[in-house]
Amino acid sequence: MDSFYIWNIGCQMNKADSERLASALEQLGLRSVEEPHDADVIVLNSCVVRQSAEDKVVGALGAMRPLKKQRTGRVVALMGCMVGPRTDGLQRRFPYVDVFMRPQQYGPLLDLVGQRLGLDWECCVGSLAPAKPSVACYVPIIHGCDLMCTFCIIPYRRGRQVSRPLNEVVQEVELLAQRGVKEVTLLGQTVDAYGCDLPEQPGLGDLLARLNDIPGLDRIRFLTSHPSFMSQPIIQAVADLPKVCEHINLPVQAGDDEVLSRMRRPYTQAKYRDLIARIRDTVPGVSLSTDIIVGFPGETAEQFQHSLELLADLRFEKVHCAAYSPRPGTIAFRTMADDIPLEEKVRRREQVEQLQESLLREINASLVGQDVEILVEGYNKGRWQGRTRTNKLVFFKDEGYHLGQLANVEITQASPWSLQGTPAARGCLPLAG
Numbered sequence: 001m002d003s004f005y006i007w008n009i010g011c012q013m014n015k016a017d018s019e020r021l022a023s024a025l026e027q028l029g030l031r032s033v034e035e036p037h038d039a040d041v042i043v044l045n046s047c048v049v050r051q052s053a054e055d056k057v058v059g060a061l062g063a064m065r066p067l068k069k070q071r072t073g074r075v076v077a078l079m080g081c082m083v084g085p086r087t088d089g090l091q092r093r094f095p096y097v098d099v100f101m102r103p104q105q106y107g108p109l110l111d112l113v114g115q116r117l118g119l120d121w122e123c124c125v126g127s128l129a130p131a132k133p134s135v136a137c138y139v140p141i142i143h144g145c146d147l148m149c150t151f152c153i154i155p156y157r158r159g160r161q162v163s164r165p166l167n168e169v170v171q172e173v174e175l176l177a178q179r180g181v182k183e184v185t186l187l188g189q190t191v192d193a194y195g196c197d198l199p200e201q202p203g204l205g206d207l208l209a210r211l212n213d214i215p216g217l218d219r220i221r222f223l224t225s226h227p228s229f230m231s232q233p234i235i236q237a238v239a240d241l242p243k244v245c246e247h248i249n250l251p252v253q254a255g256d257d258e259v260l261s262r263m264r265r266p267y268t269q270a271k272y273r274d275l276i277a278r279i280r281d282t283v284p285g286v287s288l289s290t291d292i293i294v295g296f297p298g299e300t301a302e303q304f305q306h307s308l309e310l311l312a313d314l315r316f317e318k319v320h321c322a323a324y325s326p327r328p329g330t331i332a333f334r335t336m337a338d339d340i341p342l343e344e345k346v347r348r349r350e351q352v353e354q355l356q357e358s359l360l361r362e363i364n365a366s367l368v369g370q371d372v373e374i375l376v377e378g379y380n381k382g383r384w385q386g387r388t389r390t391n392k393l394v395f396f397k398d399e400g401y402h403l404g405q406l407a408n409v410e411i412t413q414a415s416p417w418s419l420q421g422t423p424a425a426r427g428c429l430p431l432a433g
């Protein structure tokens with residue numbers, strides 16, 4: 001047994017979980033391969049936040065049956081949000097899967113691999129930080145969620161909120177910076193609630209201040225916030241700390257108070273608007289994004305219009321729009337009829353996308369002619385690519401750059417989805433650290 005392959009779907013937290021499992025398997029001496037048929041250990045890291053994601057996982061699981069037969073001793077593992085506290089149903093459906101693991105519970109697979117290799121994995125595996133990370137890396141800082149939004153399956157799968165100790169996160173980010181990471185994105189389902197379950201109750205603002213002092217690190221982001229926890233110290237930290245990027249994702253989910261109440265989102269649209277205004281007052285040039293669900297049970301045409309009005313008024317830089325998808329086990333699934341026809345949900349989602357496209361066309365056009373700082377994150381088809389501090393994707397052509405560099409780029413063309421630029425007067429910014 002010497003190779004592994006991880007298939008991943010879903011949110012940034014899943015990507016981070018996959019990276020951390022890969023780190024553990026590499027520490028046990030296994031190597032990552034590009035194709036599942038070359039691997040001794042195949043892991044599917046699953047997502048069930050929407051039916052479409054779950055369908056893809058089921059399809060990927062179906063492809064495992066012949067792969068399992070092809071190689072004696074091959075291990076197939078299912079990880080992530082498809083795995084709940086009880087696995088008997090999954091075991092009956094997918095008898096060829098050897099290991100079922102809830103999110104971040106790597107132990108069952110490491111036990112099995114350790115047995116096959118004759119190793120005690122707990123003696124071999126240290127920090128799960130990726131050994132060869134990308135220049136921009138995810139760092140989970142808080143697991144689970146204590147809220148029970150009626151549409152959401154995540155608390156049932158990822159459990160209650162648990163923050164990682166502040167010093168542990170700081171040490172991990174120091175290690176990542178030593179390994180060449182220039183940007184970290186701190187992850188949590190409610191990342192702005194960080195620390196309230198820890199004995200000293202540090203806040204996200206305290207953590208950001210500590211990370212801001214780490215040599216070699218250029219940028220810090222955090223994702224995903226909840227309006228109820230977005231405190232003034234956090235907003236002030238974004239305004240004051242030079243490495244913290246001026247970008248906040250703040251899911252609103254609906255622009256109508258009655259729908260928000262049925263979603264169990266503990267704020268009104270007026271309070272949300274006030275919060276956005278306060279963030280914009282405190283952090284000049286901040287870029288804001290949001291998540292919204294259309295077609296939630298009982299959402300009337302008028303209530304949907306309130307969501308559209310909120311989006312038009314607040315002019316977000318990005319909107320993640322999802323058509324409501326009933327998730328078995330959630331409060332909405334158990335207590336509310338999924339009464340908006342699929343065609344209507346799709347029509348509403350398209351309306352949101354059209355509105356957002358026209359807003360972004362205007363917002364991005366206003367950037368043409370401006371110089372922006374980008375972190376060079378990749379090279380594809382003869383162009384460098386990276387993101388601005390405000391999380392906008394920029395492409396530019398020039399030979400004299402390298403991954404991880406901060407570059408000063410003049411924006412020359414804009415579309416709703418990305419920007420094109422050219423290095424501003426050979427404007428490389430000095431490398432930090």
Ligand code: SF4
Nearest residue numbers: 145147149152154189
């Ligand atoms: S805050 Fe709500 S939507 Fe977000 S993970 Fe928790 S329950 Fe789900």
